[in-house]
Amino acid sequence: MPAHDKKPPPAPAKLRQAAAEPKKAENIARRLAFVFLAAALAGIATYVSRVGHGGATRRVQAVTSVPESYAVCTDPGLVYTVDERRPNADCLLVKKDRIAATGTLEEIQAEWDVYQIDLVNKFYGGESKAKKPLKVIRPPSGSIIIPGLADAHAHLMMYGAKMQLNLEGAETIDEVLDRIEHYVASHPAPHDDGVRWVEGFGWDQTRWKDWRGGFPSKTDLASRPSLAGIPMALSRVDGHALWVSDRALELAEAKLPGGRWPGHGEVEGGEVMKDKNGKPTGVLVDSAMALIPVPPPSEAQMTEQLERAVKDALAVGLTSVHDAAVNGRMLNVFKKMADDGRLPIRVYAMANEESSEYWGGRFERLEDYGKDGRLNLRSVKLFTDGALGSWGAALLEPYSDNPSTSGLMRSSEEALKQTVTKFWNDGWGVNIHCIGDRANKAVLDIFEGLLQGNESAAQRRPRIEHAQIMRREDLTRAGQLGVITSVQPTHATSDMWYAESRLGPDRILGAYAYQSLLQLSSNKVLPLGSDFPVEGIKPLLGFYAAVSRLDGRGESPHGPGGWFPSERLTRAQALKGMTFDAAYASFAEGDLGSLSVGKKADYVVLDRDIMNEGAAFTDILATQVRATVIDGRVLHGGI
Structure with missing residues (x-):
């Protein structure tokens, strides 16, 4: 194609x-x-x-x-x-x-x-x-x-939720705590004796000045008396680590079998961080985050979150968004808004459920659904690993700055293959989150086996979401197979200040390699997104990051010429990635892009x-x- x-x-x-x-x-x-x-x-x-x-x-x-x-x-x-x-x-x-x-x-x-x-x-x-x-x-x-403009990878309702208590951009932990205190003071507890949870999104310890290193803890939250006794669940900027308060841990512990926190290696694809005495520190990574009993949002709350997100999307020039994890409750809200003609942008939804059982049959395929025909669902979103910033990306070798870990695979390679094959055989488009080189290799191995049949990549359009850290041979293999690599340029400029120390001088050469991915693509397709609310919602921020490889101040670890400038995209390539290539990745190039x-x-x-x-x-x-x-x-x- x-x-x-x-x-x-x-x-x-x-x-x-x-x-x-x-x-x-x-x-x-x-x-x-x-x-x-x-x-x-x-x-x-x-x-x-x-x-x-x-x-x-x-x-x-x-x-x-x-x-x-x-x-x-x-x-x-x-x-x-x-x-x-x-x-x-x-x-x-x-x-x-x-x-x-x-x-x-x-x-x-x-x-x-x-x-x-x-x-x-x-x-x-x-x-x-x-x-x-x-x-x-x-x-x-x-x-x-x-x-x-299209965002080929984002999370609309998560964005709407983030805007309630946004912790992004804080330069110190004290600034984070100040924001939480202000939110608590301006949002009084309910009078019906219900438990009031405080949820926030966007903290990033790698950006805090004079920080001691590592993750923050429940003790940091307890340092502010006004926050004592409040159950809090604060998501890291990448959505792959949860920082919680002592009260949140107490509520979670009451629901654990035997009241015992799982030990190291006991949560598949996740980790409960513990101190030297074996007590939870207040940070849970990836799958372990599900142990915290944060109440799900109501339908009214989800509707409000979606309305805020699509309004802000229009204001920054987005006409299409690929929502990269829509569960069944979310989909019902999307459908109602589409039925009422209140979905102003086009949404390509990727179905997702956090379930160990096969859930493909729970979703119906949607084509140009709704009063204005703007809602589509024909693919699923699966996860393999975590994120680089929380040492959760699955690597083939240990982290250079933390040799005690190689990251986390959410399931074994064999279990992942069985899951992907089931969705593939049921006719779903398959889009898979892959950050680390181990995760990317595992998924390419699976896609390579599936594509050896009669169906071509152009027919099925398998996608790797992020394609962030890859061996050089896997950069080439993705292109030869026709696997679409969906990338987010602002991830490169956000991570560039610590990525090389985390990966080392050799692995970094296959990371955030956008020009290489584009040139190696068999049909020269490289859809671009932001992963908002992990990054900002403005697509021009991604355009800027793609063509400059600089941060918002015009700086990079390699100077004003940009970080690994050979991987910059031209302006024409970046625009195509945010328009035609995104349309192609959602089977919509005949109408859009x-x-x-x-x-x-x-x-x-x-x-x-x-x-x-x-x-x-x-x-x-x-x-x-x-x-x-x-x-x-x-x-x-x-x-």
Whole structure:
């Protein structure tokens, strides 16, 4: 399967989508007349029409309501289509929810004239006065238009939950404790004698100044009297370690068999961290986190979390999100919002349940589900290991900075193979979390065996999520097999300050190797995501990290040229990774991912040209989203 559309552009006749059977002509004519009249009346104050080839166009004010058919034009060449047949254009012609044409204004006008003549001849008896002018909208000079941005790996409801008590970015443990105290003070305990849990997300001990090293503990939480006695569960920034209070441990212990905490190696794929006396320190890693009885969110809470997440996603230019772990309760909330037409973005959900039993039969496959057809589910998300920041990534050799461990596999390689094979044989797309080189090798071994049958990778599109630390031979093998490696560029710039000390000088050469993965890919596909809320939700942060390999201050361990700069992506590669490649990874490249004729009219208007390779990287971080458009309608901002 090629990375770009290879079909020749459709002939003008194929763009004439308003034609219908002769028996329906009279009714269609009435509807068209009404549509054009309503659009003209509603749009007088918000857009200016341009008739023929020579009329001037000026912007009156931001357009937040557009007609069913219109053109949107930038300065010459500033529509970046991600379509190799015509990478740049001046204008898009939008008809209802689809792109009808791209090109210069004159070419767009010609397409419109053909369309109008066709309508007039069919429904108006050839009367020229029935022809409608082309409505042309112009964003401010210097703006660019790009395809709607996709995040190929994120967690929507987790993001909504994180925003309630966000611990990200704290530079000291005292700042973390200050935030928790403020939250507790502003959120009084319930009066119904119910247990009030405090949940937070985003702490990262590797970023704390003057920190003693290792994980924090329950004692650190108890150092603040106002927090004593409160059950607290605070997730590390990567979601693979839980920092809990003494009261949370007490509640958990009461539910443990015999009231005994499991010892080292007794929790498959997890660890209860203990002190020298064998007592829990207050940190649990990966599978062991399930021992803490944090009450699940209610449906109302999940709905609120999802509403917050999709609103924020639109504001930063996201039109599609691959949600990389949706359980059954979550899916019910997604479906209800989709049924009600309240799901504004496109969601490619990956089913997931934390269960040792096979759960594939609990989920129904969804294709263009809901009032607006924006919800899809055809794949599952599985996990192999933990994360590098919590020493949980499964490595083939011990950690360089902690030789006592090689990380954690959540299950044995043989058990993982049986699980993956069951989902594969049941027809599910299989997407697997792999951070460490042991995890990546194990999954590639499994995929290699499954792909030796009749089905190709292009048909099934198996994915490795993260593909973070890989042997050089496995970088090559993933490409040869056609396994999609879905990566998150901000993980590289977040981890680069400690990754080499954790992995050593040899293993680091196969880590965060984005340009290598892209070049070795058999179809040159590298979908990009963020893993938000682990990283920030703004896709332009990922774009910046991919092309610069620098942090937000313009720094890296290798200086201003970027961390391992040979692994940087070009701006064109990064944009394709956030549009077409993400669409391909979700089986949606026929409808999404590029501004190509016939595809959905999903696009984003930015206030400056981030695609200019000569522009400063800092300009990317300063870029603002002027408008996010889905199905041809402005859902955030204004043009």
